[in-house]
Amino acid sequence: MRKTYRISLLLTCILFATLFTLSICSSSQEPAIQSETGLENGVTIVSVKNDWDYQIITARVPYIGIERDDKTGLARLVIPMKELKKKHKLPMFCHVHYEKDVSGAKKWAKKGWIVSTAVYTPPNGESPIDAALGNGYNLARAIIQWVKRLPIVDTTHILIDGGSQGGYMALAMSADLFPVIATHADVPVVNWAYNFAYFEANREGAGVGLPLDQAPMPVLSSVIGLADMCYKYFPRDLNHECWYYLSPISYLSLITNFTLITCATGDMLVPIEQMTRDYIRQPDYSQFPQGFTRDFDKLEFCSQAKKVFEELIPKDNYEIFLLTPQENSYEITRGMIVNSKLKPKVGPKKVDKPWSKTKQWSLVYLDEGPPTPVAGHTKLEWSLSPDSFVDYHKTAPLPENILTSEKLEHLLRRYMGEIEHPVMLNNNKLSQRLNYTNLEQMDVSISLLSYAKISPKHEQKLQELYTQSTLKPFGPSISASSLEKMYEIPK
DSSP, X not given: OHHHHHHHHHHHHHHHHHHHHHHHHHHTSOOSSOOOTTSTTOOEXXXXXXXXXXXXXXXXXXXXXTTSOEEEEEEEEEEEHHHHHHHSSEEEEEEOSSOOOHHHHHHHHTTTOEEEEEEOOOTTSSSXXXXXXXXXXXXHHHHHHHHHHOTTEEEEEEEEEEETHHHHHHHHHHHHSSOOSEEEEESOOOOHHHHHHHHHHTHHHHTTTSOTTTOSSHHHHHHTHHHHHHHTTSOSOTTSTHHHHTSGGGSGGGOOSEEEEEEETTOSSSOGXXXXXXXXXXXXXXXXXXXXXXXXXXXXXXXXXXXXXXXXXXXXXXXXXXXXXXXXXXXOOHHHHHOGGGSOSSOOOOEEOOOOSSSSEEEEEEOOOSOOTTOXXXXXXXXXXXXXXXXXXXXXXXXXXXXXXXXHHHHHHHHTTOOSSOOBOTTSSBOOOOOOXXXXXXXXXXXXXXXXXXXXXXXXXHHHHHHHOSOOTTOSOOOHHHHHHHXXXXX
8 A cells, every 4th residue: 555655656746747847848938029129119028928838928018099198008919839830920810809818819829820819907007998999999909010010920811809899899900900811700889879879778777887686687787888988088979970980880891801790689788780670689678677779760879870780781792690599598597697607507519600701791690589688798598609710711811802992092091190080089189090100100011011922913903903092102103022121120
């Protein structure tokens, strides 16, 4: 017995020594990237952690705030080091707005992506979360601009991902930046004017300020404060045109890449009414507080925003996938919201989301019937993932038609320090949606060069569109070689 114990103890010690040695070897690994010490307004590396096959890097990202103040935010990269050693440049999975934890990021890093996310501190810290329409927007684009400057990133394979406010952000970043290989947006706000009109119409009935076990519409009541965060910057008057120009529905033509959007008929936070007129499931109003409404046509908001998403994209350029409830799905109750342990032990199994390889827009509608007062983004429990969509776009070629005359003009304006339809803030100043001038110009140069270097046909397309443009910030003509000479990213 004593001999067995000694052998067991010896094996344990050997195992511990092996793990410790591996840990030491891992921790001695050189950082995959460096601080941008030679670049004005460059990013600074805060910490580097080696975690088995991954390197986790936290960085401080300077950017200009929406009110034109100098700010910094925090970002995190999860880098699959074995893949990086094989290929030296990897595709980028940009999760925007909400922070993705390290374990969630590893799911995609394991598949060969570098994963980026914002990192947030408490409200009194350096980098508190702000509304997506506020400084959240400016931080998200500054982070993506940074990762595009990294020598380890394949800038022709940048995928943008997000949900809810982050779904809106994924669409917004895809419109603003270039090139983007694909976008995955879960339950995105596509029409802020409608969404906030819906919030305001139901603010009193939702039970804002009441505990979750008492509020008539508990999840809705807990998120209506988002509107108040946005009113800090923009007018409370939802008839103001700014709410249209802040919404993806006003700039859908600038989103030129393949996009997968998921919505649910039972969503109480981002109603599907802003997406479609054909798949509305009318609520049982007797279950709701008196006066509850989500009617797109009856709610009052700016006239420019009175069109739903499907009416604004070509019919031959999208495909709808209507999903019925999964096996072992169940309706989410108030008790489950208050105490998640009350959820059934057996739920639906993970299923891959459907999507189209021929249509730009894949619209996945979860047909779960009408909403209930206690629902959040869904009435039912679902388990869905965009695995095949993400996997395909990791290596899919970047199409030539991803650059259009309108998209190029947007990029050229950015280079010149201009934006379309600037929005006025409550302080009577124009909102800031551009980064520092040197970083904006570098980003546009990198964007166009990345596209032009794919193939001679891509370069020719850029040259033709540039020749047709009335904007010529790069001179009378443009080419991959001329762009290459224009910038050098300091180490």
